[in-house]
Amino acid sequence: QLQASGGGLVQAGGSLRLSCAASGRTFSRHYMGWFRQAPGKEREFVAAISWSGAGTYYAESVEGRFTISRDNAKNTVYLQMNSLKPEDTAVYYCAADSQGPFRTFHTRVDGMDYWGKGTLVTVSS
Secondary structure: OEEEEOOEEEEOOOOEEEEEEEOOOOOOOOEEEEEEEOOOOOOEEEEEEOOOOOOEEEOOOOOOOEEEEEEOOOOEEEEEEOOOOHHHOEEEEEEEEOOOOHHHHHHOOOOOOEEOEOEEEEEEO
């Protein structure tokens, strides 16, 4: 029900825009966000956005470089990634959860309502 796309190979300093399209139901009452998992590492939080899109927060490692947004009319969440670094290389997953509070979204890796299939982002040096 969540399908991520937009990954690919990019040089360091470049940009990519990921999309996560939801289908089968509306997610306008779900907090949504992105996580990533690099080879040999655990899945980690990247960014989250509130129902309306007015609230966002980010992992410290991407703050100022990544921007999360959503279009509830299109049932889609986006992740604009700028100034990419080799350490951003990972499989990126979108997730949706109805449980609050919003600022605990990053803690619920094991309890998300929905996960999308990942999209691979590779940043070359």
